[in-house]
Amino acid sequence: MATILLVDDSTFARNFVKRILGDQYTYAEASNGNDGLKAYSIHHPDLVILDVTMPDISGLEVLEQLRKQDAHAQVVVCSADIQDYNRNRAMELGALAFLNKPVKPDALLDAIRSILSESGA
Amino acid sequence: MLSPSQRDALGELVNIGFGRAAASLSSMVHQRVLLNTPDVSVHPLQELREHLKFTRPEVATVHQIFSGYMNGDAMLMIDTDGASTLINLLADETPQSQQLTASDREALMEVGNILLNAFVGSFGNLLNVRVTFAVPRLRVEAVNDLLSTLAIGQEEIRFVLLVQTHFMILDGQVEGFVALIMGVESMDKLFVAMEQAGFQI
Numbered sequence: 001m002a003t004i005l006l007v008d009d010s011t012f013a014r015n016f017v018k019r020i021l022g023d024q025y026t027y028a029e030a031s032n033g034n035d036g037l038k039a040y041s042i043h044h045p046d047l048v049i050l051d052v053t054m055p056d057i058s059g060l061e062v063l064e065q066l067r068k069q070d071a072h073a074q075v076v077v078c079s080a081d082i083q084d085y086n087r088n089r090a091m092e093l094g095a096l097a098f099l100n101k102p103v104k105p106d107a108l109l110d111a112i113r114s115i116l117s118e119s120g121a
Numbered sequence: 122m123l124s125p126s127q128r129d130a131l132g133e134l135v136n137i138g139f140g141r142a143a144a145s146l147s148s149m150v151h152q153r154v155l156l157n158t159p160d161v162s163v164h165p166l167q168e169l170r171e172h173l174k175f176t177r178p179e180v181a182t183v184h185q186i187f188s189g190y191m192n193g194d195a196m197l198m199i200d201t202d203g204a205s206t207l208i209n210l211l212a213d214e215t216p217q218s219q220q221l222t223a224s225d226r227e228a229l230m231e232v233g234n235i236l237l238n239a240f241v242g243s244f245g246n247l248l249n250v251r252v253t254f255a256v257p258r259l260r261v262e263a264v265n266d267l268l269s270t271l272a273i274g275q276e277e278i279r280f281v282l283l284v285q286t287h288f289m290i291l292d293g294q295v296e297g298f299v300a301l302i303m304g305v306e307s308m309d310k311l312f313v314a315m316e317q318a319g320f321q322i
Contacts (some may be wrong), residue, residue: 012230080234082239083242083252101234
């Protein structure tokens with residue numbers, strides 16, 4: 001079973017994603033960027049779903065540090081911040097998808113399934 | 122304070138931004154969101170309270186500070202009964218209580234986060250400028266207490282740009298208000314960016 005790490009300061013947002021994706025995955029969770037980086041090194045997830053606006057370090061900074069930690073980390077960014085800068089920067093940093101909140105369930109499911117099936121997780 | 126062309130241009134910008142925000146809200150609650158024409162005005166900071174059109178004594182407010190090219194405060198205000206109805210719409214449940222639980226507060230904060238980011242973020246995209254958002258804060262309190270926490274209130278700014286727009290869901294069972302408050306320096310920068318982006322000022 002693939003493991004997905006959810007990094008989002010909103011419990012509501014993490015629960016919403018888990019409700020969409022269902023029980024076919026194992027979840028690890030972190031409510032801020034620094035804890036997200038720690039959780040990544042503990043759980044070695046197959047995929048990370050990452051928020052941008054968080055209380056300590058932003059999701060974009062997390063993504064930058066994560067790249068140094070694991071060049072092959074698979075990350076989907078989900079953010080309420082719709083500015084093009086964030087999307088472009090996230091993709092430059094190697095995010096595999098950028099989804100605006102409120103996330104459309106089909107879009108999230110398609111993105112996750114396609115990434116995990118390509119990586120064989 | 123504002124010329125007719127500035128007011129017009131700003132109204133158009135706000136319409137686009139709030140249209141985006143309303144679409145986000147509508148897709149979350151699966152209901153049509155009705156919008157009123159936005160109201161744009163400039164006031165001395167100390168008179169802000171009397172110009173806020175949302176007059177309920179106690180409101181649930183999601184407050185988000187933004188900074189970068191321009192600085193300010195974005196606020197989503199909903200009366201507390203409406204907040205409970207909105208949360209139950211999100212959960213597809215019949216309202217159980219008007220009291221906000223911890224998970225209700227989380228849900229409301231995320232709604233505010235999505236709505237305010239869509240609103241202010243669309244300014245960033247349209248004007249090709251960048252702003253960064255602080256994490257949202259939810260408060261349930263009197264409007265006067267809330268106004269004392271505004272970021273711009275901590276600066277020596279005497280005038281503020283107040284952009285207000287009212288929305289309604291379920292024939293008025295949920296009524297809310299979005300306000301964007303900026304000081305004079307940011308207001309000037311906003312008009313410069315609007316002019317550069319082709320708005321007729």
